[in-house]
Amino acid sequence: MPLKEMFKKRTLTPQEKKQAERVRKAKDTLLEFQVPDGLFQKCTHCGKTVYNEDIIENYYVCPYCGSYFRVRPRTRIAMVLDKNTFQEWDEKMETSDPLKFPGYKKKLERQQAVTNLDEAVITGKGKICGKDVVIAVMGADFMMGSMGEVVGEKITRAVEKATKLRLPVIIFTCSGGARMQEGIISLMQMAKTSAALKKHDEAGLLYITVLTDPTTGGVTASFAMLGDVILAEPGALIGFAGPRVIEQTIGQKLPEGFQSAEFLLEHGFADKIVERKNLRKVLATVIRSCEYE
Amino acid sequence: MSNNFTPWERVEISRSSERPTSLDYITAIFDRYMSLHGDRLFGDDKAIVGGLASIAGRPVTVIGQQKGRSTKENIKRNFGMPSPEGYRKSLRLMKQAEKFHRPIILFVDTPGAFCGIEAEEGGVGEAIAKNLFEMSNIKVPILSIMIGEGGSGGALAMAVGNEVWSLENSTYSILSPEGFAAILWKDGNRASEAAKVMKITAQDLKELGIIEQIIEEPEPACLDNIMDISEKMRTMICGFLNKYDQKTQEEIVDERYDRFRKF
Ligand SMILES: [Zn+2]
Numbered sequence: 201m202p203l204k205e206m207f208k209k210r211t212l213t214p215q216e217k218k219q220a221e222r223v224r225k226a227k228d229t230l231l232e233f234q235v236p237d238g239l240f241q242k243c244t245h246c247g248k249t250v251y252n253e254d255i256i257e258n259y260y261v262c263p264y265c266g267s268y269f270r271v272r273p274r275t276r277i278a279m280v281l282d283k284n285t286f287q288e289w290d291e292k293m294e295t296s297d298p299l300k301f302p303g304y305k306k307k308l309e310r311q312q313a314v315t316n317l318d319e320a321v322i323t324g325k326g327k328i329c330g331k332d333v334v335i336a337v338m339g340a341d342f343m344m345g346s347m348g349e350v351v352g353e354k355i356t357r358a359v360e361k362a363t364k365l366r367l368p369v370i371i372f373t374c375s376g377g378a379r380m381q382e383g384i385i386s387l388m389q390m391a392k393t394s395a396a397l398k399k400h401d402e403a404g405l406l407y408i409t410v411l412t413d414p415t416t417g418g419v420t421a422s423f424a425m426l427g428d429v430i431l432a433e434p435g436a437l438i439g440f441a442g443p444r445v446i447e448q449t450i451g452q453k454l455p456e457g458f459q460s461a462e463f464l465l466e467h468g469f470a471d472k473i474v475e476r477k478n479l480r481k482v483l484a485t486v487i488r489s490c491e492y493e
Numbered sequence: 494m495s496n497n498f499t500p501w502e503r504v505e506i507s508r509s510s511e512r513p514t515s516l517d518y519i520t521a522i523f524d525r526y527m528s529l530h531g532d533r534l535f536g537d538d539k540a541i542v543g544g545l546a547s548i549a550g551r552p553v554t555v556i557g558q559q560k561g562r563s564t565k566e567n568i569k570r571n572f573g574m575p576s577p578e579g580y581r582k583s584l585r586l587m588k589q590a591e592k593f594h595r596p597i598i599l600f601v602d603t604p605g606a607f608c609g610i611e612a613e614e615g616g617v618g619e620a621i622a623k624n625l626f627e628m629s630n631i632k633v634p635i636l637s638i639m640i641g642e643g644g645s646g647g648a649l650a651m652a653v654g655n656e657v658w659s660l661e662n663s664t665y666s667i668l669s670p671e672g673f674a675a676i677l678w679k680d681g682n683r684a685s686e687a688a689k690v691m692k693i694t695a696q697d698l699k700e701l702g703i704i705e706q707i708i709e710e711p712e713p714a715c716l717d718n719i720m721d722i723s724e725k726m727r728t729m730i731c732g733f734l735n736k737y738d739q740k741t742q743e744e745i746v747d748e749r750y751d752r753f754r755k756f
Contacts, residue, residue: 298701299692349756356754378645378667380677383691384703387667388756390646391653394622395629395750402630420618421606421646426626440618440646441608449608459613469616 243267259476268435268476270413272315273322273337276372280480281326281335288324290357295349298385307381308343317342319350320375323358325367329484334362338374340414347419348379352389355423359396368406368487369397373424377417377442390422397426406490408483411438411461411470425469429486431479432461432470496710498662500694501685504670506662507641508604511715513722514573515557515600516542518640521723522730523548523555531582535615538579540571540607543586546598549731554590556583557600558651560641573642574607577615580624580650591631596734599637599651604669606647621650628653629753634737634745636730639663639695639704640714655749656733658706659695660722662713665703666693702755 240251245267255262259279260269271279277286297304312318320342325334336358338345355371362369378386397407409427413436420440424430432438439459447454457463464470474482498506506512519526523546531537543556558575561567583599590597606617628635637654643665652665659665667673670687674680678687692698695707706729714722737745 299690301690352756380667380673383667384665384693384698384701385756387645387649388703388753390622390649391625391629391753392756394625395653395753398626398629399750401626418646421621421650422625423622425616425619425622439613440606440621441613446608446610446613450610454610458610467614467616469619 261476266434268413268433270340270374271476272341273317273339273372276337277322277326277335279476280370280483281328281333282330285327286324286335287326288322289361290323290354292318293350293354295382297382298349299381299383301381301383304381311342315339315342319354320345320347321351321354323354325361325365328370328480328487331484331487332365332367333370333487334358334365334367335370335372337372338419340374340376343379344376345374345414345419346376346379346386347389348382348386349389351379352386352392355393356389356396359393359400363396363400363403363405366403366405368408368490369400370408370410370483371423371427372410372412373415373419374412375415375417375419375424377419387418390418393423394426397423401426401428406487408486410474410479410483411436411464413437416440416442428490429472430470431472431474431482432464433476433479434461434473436461438464438470496661496713499685500664500688500691500697501670503662503694504664504684504688506713507664509713510562511713512641513714513716513719514562515559515602515640517716517719518600518638518723518726519546519555519557521719522727523553524550526555529586532578532585534578534581536576536578538571538576538582539569540573540575540603541579541583543583545595548727548734551734552593552595553598553734554586554595555598555600556586556651557640558603558648560602571607573603574605575603575647575650576607576612577617577620580606580617580620583651584624584627587628587631587635591633594633596633596737597631597635598730599635599654601637601639601643601648601651601665602641602663603644603647604642605644606650621646624650625653629750630746631749632742632746634733634740635749636733638708638726639665644669653749653753655737655745655752656705657703658708658729659698659704660708660714661695661710663695664688664693665698666691 243262246265248264323336411432415438526546528544542559546555560573561570635654637652637657639659670684674683674687698704
């Protein structure tokens, strides 16, 4: 009998029923946006086999070794915002492809199909514990989270709208740096986003950055480091130059933990390392502590 | 354009040890220059120089990224690669300029910010970010002039100007053509090809709206012809100062915001 047939009409064992119930529960909270293929996967850190529902229930953190799986933008939004409060802004914005770089537009289309994202950031408005916030979440799986025209423009528009609406801004950073294919125009996004945040700041409004793995290059050297409060996920790689570039420059191996979230905290460039399961609560506390009007 | 160099030839000229440095131009253009030092937090980065100067009888603040000419001087200047304290010094001097209503003239010439352990420990990303953030709102006119290499965020941190000008054979790019070729084509040897597609020459940058003016170099700038080029720059800078004298603080800030908002 083929394997498929074998499972067809069988009733579930009590154990399986329980498991299905857990999956449903997890799905109800956050699974719907990020279903890994199959029933289980190997943790890239400790190598142990982990059931997907365990990963999901545990906020995409390995239950054995505690290492953090990367979270996709929509999953993150589901984790952090109150249910069904997210209103997305500026979807489907397109780059002008300023260098007319060969193959770039094609590559974007492929990325869009594979990741089911329009670009490397999602922006919009939602609520955290009932409080209105403007949120931008970057994702590493779209062109390594690199910042080009569209990422810069979406973030700038979100910040400008937040200034107008007098709302706090929360940005989850995750980026390999500038979008090389857009050359110097991608560099300008650093100045553009920072200038918009300065206006938001001058208006006396709150900006929180949450640094997630990895945050490097032009994003680190602009909006990632400009939060009134800077939070980071445990173990995240955060730096300006990439570790390999530094190793090449200085000709030696980097020490363990260099450019980790913990390294940043130690050197005074982050306020707090927050475990993923506590993130929503911490954000709510910061927002409540900065209520200005 | 006075010369028909290829983009890659311009990259080589922009990096040449013959090319005048910030201090060469500062000495040649301004009537008086007094250096100021230190970021008041940690140290004094020798890769960034700056201080008080005057031009046609009016005080200005000048700041420049400084390369060396000899190996010994290059080591002292860290090859023009600024550390976090360099960016913090430049911001301190810009804030001082704002307080005393002095226009700011910046000379950009760096392969990029320093990529070392100390730079990361000192928060070079934060230092650059803070410059971009604060410069967007400075109430006096800012002019940035690309005199050599304009490498990435390390250059941008001194180029959030009301206007950005470039010498004809200077470059301004997201990263070096070698790095670009290595990342996108996995082949660092295709740098000259990369220089062409990256649009990094003054002419390309003007077409993209990244710079307002090109300062011509009838011959590639060097110490022999620096007086001619500086004389031209001096006239242009005076023109810039006169033009911005007519503007209110609000106009100066709003125009700078719009300049970067359009990208
Ligand atoms: Zn594990």
